[in-house]
Amino acid sequence: MMICLIYGEDVSRIQQKICSLKxxxxxxxxxxxxASRDSQEDVLMEMDSFSIFDEKKMIVVEQCTFLSSKxxxxxxxxxxxxxxxxxxxxxxxxxxGAKLDQRKKLVKELIQKSTVYAxxxxxxxSQRTLIHEYLKKENLVMEPQAFSWFSSHIGMDTLRIExxxxxxxxxxxxxxxxxxxxxxxxxxxxxxxxxxxxxxQRNAIRFLAFYRNFRNQNMEPLAILxxxxxxxxxxxQVRVCMDEGxxxxxxxxxxxxxxxxxxxxxxxxxxxxxxxxxxxLNLLANLDQDIKMGKIDKDQGFENFILxxx
Numbered sequence: 001m002m003i004c005l006i007y008g009e010d011v012s013r014i015q016q017k018i019c020s021l022k023x024x025x026x027x028x029x030x031x032x033x034x035a036s037r038d039s040q041e042d043v044l045m046e047m048d049s050f051s052i053f054d055e056k057k058m059i060v061v062e063q064c065t066f067l068s069s070k071x072x073x074x075x076x077x078x079x080x081x082x083x084x085x086x087x088x089x090x091x092x093x094x095x096x097g098a099k100l101d102q103r104k105k106l107v108k109e110l111i112q113k114s115t116v117y118a119x120x121x122x123x124x125x126s127q128r129t130l131i132h133e134y135l136k137k138e139n140l141v142m143e144p145q146a147f148s149w150f151s152s153h154i155g156m157d158t159l160r161i162e163x164x165x166x167x168x169x170x171x172x173x174x175x176x177x178x179x180x181x182x183x184x185x186x187x188x189x190x191x192x193x194x195x196x197x198x199x200x201q202r203n204a205i206r207f208l209a210f211y212r213n214f215r216n217q218n219m220e221p222l223a224i225l226x227x228x229x230x231x232x233x234x235x236x237q238v239r240v241c242m243d244e245g246x247x248x249x250x251x252x253x254x255x256x257x258x259x260x261x262x263x264x265x266x267x268x269x270x271x272x273x274x275x276x277x278x279x280x281l282n283l284l285a286n287l288d289q290d291i292k293m294g295k296i297d298k299d300q301g302f303e304n305f306i307l308x309x310x
Contacts, residue, residue: 002025002089002090002091002115003080003084003091003092003093003110003113003114003115004021004090004091004092004093004114004115004116004117005067005092005093005095005100005110005111005114005115005116005117006018006092006093006094006095006116006117006119007067007094007095007096007097007098007099007100007116007117007118007119008096008097008098008118008119008120008121009096009097009098009119009120009121010119010120010121010122010156010158011096011222011223011226012157012158012159012160013119013158013159014094014096014119015159016158016159016162017117017119018060018092021058021090021092022058025056025058025090026056027056027057027058027090028055028057029055029056029057029058030057030058030059030060031046031057031058031059031060032060032062033046033059033060033061033062034061034062034063034293035061035062035063035064035065035066035073035075036062036063036065036072036073036293037293037294039074040073040074040075040076040079043059043061044079044083046059047059047083047089047091048083050088056088056089056090057088057089057090058089058090058091058092059089059090059091059092060092060094061091061092061093061094062094062096062292063094063095063096063292063293064093064094064095065095065097066107067093067095067100067101067107067110068095068097068099068100068101069101069103077106077107077109077110078106080093080110081106081109081110081113084113093114096292098120100116121156121230122156122158123255123256123257124151124256124257124258124261125256125257127151127154127156127161128151130158130161131147131150131151131154131161131165134161134162134165135165138165138166138169139169139173140165140168140169140173140174140175141173141174141175142168142174142175142180143174143175143176143177145176145177146175146176146177146179146180149177149180149181150164150180150184153184153186154184154186155227156230157223157226164183164184167183167184168180168183168184171183192227192228192231193231193268194206194210195207195210195211195228196228196231196232196235196268197268198210199228199232199280199306200271200272200276200280204306204307207306208303208306211224211302211303211306215299220298221291221298221299221301221302222288222291222292222298224302225284225287225288225291225302226288228284229281229284229285229288232277232280232281232284233281234255234257234265235265235268235269235272235277236274236277236278236281237255238251238255238262238265238266238269239269239272239273239274239277240274241254241255242266242269242270243274248262248263248266251266283305287301287302287305
């Protein structure tokens, strides 16, 4: 059995990695489980079952918190290790968190017997690097001004970045600034900024208006939540750096972000204490977890969150 451990907070990159592994190993059969709801016995039974056509299959298990410091499941790692020699199955264990807990002996052993993929959320620098990689992959050349505009307006969703670059490739092998502006719909970053302002101003009507506008653009609640949390997180990081006495250039170097973006966020961060921003981040993380685990309806849960906080 090939074991793949995928961890990180970037949902789109995780899904992208699953798709690439499926394509790489030519998998037709994919079975999905959720460790927060499905029993480990069901997963093991699926692993032990064989296809009469001797086909490889992929088993994907989400919410694998047993790989972290806070296990909220009843899963054990030993049964997976015992089946590590089976070559007919690809097991993918997914943990939506920043890191795996290598202090646990069995987690460390599982890591040693697995291929590990980190899907950490992009920052400005890693986003530009990823764009360069996709451009090279598609043999697409983008003039410097076009690249600058594209990276500033495309956002941090890796699936969207890849999709839009493919769109540009169908248009031409060399794209200019006017081509990118005509073909690419900018990510609504400004609306996210306004949404954050509405959140801290306790303006429920304005907050709901932005949320419903995003939904009318067919954005999923988790994607909206991700944009919101990303901006609050960055604002928190800027506020912490300011509390440590850093100036604009020092913060830009520390966070590997464009100085102008730092300038805008420094102006906003002056209105908040770092503790207030951290509390909001924790609330958003809890909402994200509740939606992913199916504890609440995604739309109703988000709107109730807005009303409860404001």
